[in-house]
Amino acid sequence: MTATRHRTAPVRRPSFTGNVAWSVIGNGGYALCQWLVLVVIARLGSPAMVGDYALGLAVGAPVVLLANLSLRTVLVTDPNGAHPFRRYLLLRLAGMGLAMGVIALVVLIFHLPAAVVLLVGAAKAFDGIGDIYQGLLQRHHDQRSIAAAQLVNGGLTTTLVASLLFGTSSVAWAAAGSAGASLLTWIMCCVPLAGRFHNRPDPRAKQHTHRAAGGVAELLWTALPLGLASGVSSLTVNVPRYALEHHLGATALGVFAAAGYLVLTGNVFFSAIAQTLLPRLTELRVNGTPAGFRSLLHQALFGVAVAGGLGVWGAALFGSGFLRRLYGEQYADQGGVLTVLTLATVVGGACFVLDAGLSAARRFTGQLAVNAAVLVAAALAALLLVPRYGVLGAAWATAAAAVVHCALKWEVLRRAL
Template sequence: MIIDDSLFKSSGDRHHFFPYNERSKKILVFGGSSLVPLSLKRNVSYMLIGNLIYALSQWGIIMVLAKLGSPKMVGGFTLGLAVTAPIILIFDLQLRSVLATDTKEEFSFRHYLALKGVNSFLAILVLGIVIIIGGYKGKAAFVIFLVGVAKLIESVIELHYGLFQKQERMDIIAKSLIIRGCTSLFIIALLITITNSLLIGVAGFCLSWLCLLFILEVPKAKRMAASQSSPLKLVSVKKLFLTSFPLGLVMMMMSLYTNIPRYAIEHVIGTEAVGYYSALFYIVTAGNLVINAIGQTISPRLANYFTKEEYIPFSKLLTKFVCFGFIYGSAGVLLTLLIGKQVLGIIYTQEYVQFQKLFVLLMIAGTLMYAGSFFGFALTAMRKFSIQPILSILWVISTILLSFLLIPSYGLTGAAIVTIITTAIQLFTLALAVMWYLHQAKKQHQLTAYASN
């Protein structure tokens, strides 16, 4: 995406950024241009549109595989996502969130980019080792590897999004999401139609994202970070790694606890069953992209509130969107009960209609997941990173135990029940952690105020 010059205002100082008030909004200067943050309402609107279209496009990929391919093809693609996700996420370190909430400018963008480069190389090596140890061979191994490479490219793109998120310009991210989503859907649909090969389709999917990274994101990042002329320091990169590593561990654990039921399904029932389960759950995941859009938008605002010790606005904003998560998910459950069969028949095939009850159970899990996600964003905005790996380990252990107990006996229904219970545990523990840290912060603020008097 080419940056519209109307987004920027010229500045005489090319080497510093500074606040400037215009309609009570802060302007930040980058490389001779200033970027005006948008209102929270406009940012949420842009991200809802961008993430909705992106979610539909990624959902469209599953639909293409289901309609033009087979449940086994869907299973192969989603198994690739399940195998690669924990590896990609632990090396991702949630650097986008760390960058977006870095209100004190502790690290420059080149430090984030350097760490991302090293981690991407390590992720490729680990992915190859996992494929070999896992016994994946032939086309299946290549599909898994290419899916992993595509997700690595996406993580680099996400880091670039952190620059715009930090400046509360979610419109730039939304436009990029729309372009990337539509392009990847078109490429994979075209290649599957012509070749009927999942491997070729995934290869084209991967290549399209690589091209978009260099055509759209890299030029924008260079322009925005032009003023950051400080030298690259390995000490700072190491400090950034130590700061963000807990979040990488959290994301890996969260991916595991999401995908462990899929591993169990493949082991007990087979790859085709993974395809059915994943296709249904992807609808829930698509809904969560809307939640993520809102969470990414409000994260900088929550971070500012917490840093400035404005705890009442922090609590009000968080409560508002947690309630939204419950309402949003409940509406999905109601629609699934009313028209779930028709939806499955239309977007997939008639083979999927028999799983309508499973669809309802997964939407119930989605409701808990949507509400819990906002507590997760709040915890990151508070920069409370160390507690998150502990919570995620608890979620993984719970998922392993429940999957071992329920999936062999109850099959796909058991997997859905596992998902409901584990998302409830996630919601409860995240809420408890946020309330505890907020209570401690308020207490410390009161003691400081008392001491100063």
């Protein structure tokens, strides 16, 4: 009698192209909704309200990103599954609690609009907790579920912000709607979607490595350089905003933020490529195929250059008219600002790709040194350009920092390879 063999059907991995498509859909939908939030505040409120909301983002985002410790990247690039997911989650929860404490301290010291800044910070913190669940999905190449969570978050945020702002005419209530949407997405979407993978072993993971790992302290030590680098990078992006708010007030910051949100489409596309590249580049590194690693990076950089060139051309031709139709006449003369910010976004897109290469190569410390140098460059550029050229100076300061960032990251990655 012939013995019957039972075989477990292998889990079919989504294609690289399919994952890029889902990543673009998810990031694009979320970014579109974030931009719509700004449009709603601009239309139902005033440039000063936009400035207050942008200030909340400028304060909360760097603090939350620093407290994130880039644990999602560490989770995705962990070659041997050395730490269980619950360890990542515990560290992320502690980090978000610490971030909210720091944001509250900043509000007290600098006398910022407390309700708006704290609520926007809470929204970012809830997003940060959901992000670590999305990291588990990314590790298993499930970009479709990540896209679903992003679309739910974006849709809820837009709906609640618009409803509360229309009903109350208060930007603080609008910020509360954003925080509520992020909380609901974390609990009702991210947790169930990622729950399927809690007990599924990663194909790269070795057996019995969790006991050998040094616990939360070792994970913290591994993630700290990359987390500091991410926090410094977010601070760098917001330095021109701080300078604008200091020299020209919330209205100028609102105009700059409105123009800046239009280039989020580029960031969405470039971030989608980088997120999908990261697990693939990690596998190429672990498998010892440097030629494939380099080839994939070069293809991605070429794609960024082509798409970015088209974006800058479009902004130069149609930027002013687009701003007028979207936000109103008071934003129409910022076409030059939009063009410069688009150029900065293209250079930043190359940085996304280079960051994916460095993270896949586990070169975390080098990224911290580079980002610290870029922060200094951004601060100097803002100090020189914003007082003299105002909103356009802030845009050029952003572009200058992006060029320095890209050049240094390229050199670090070249040496690493």
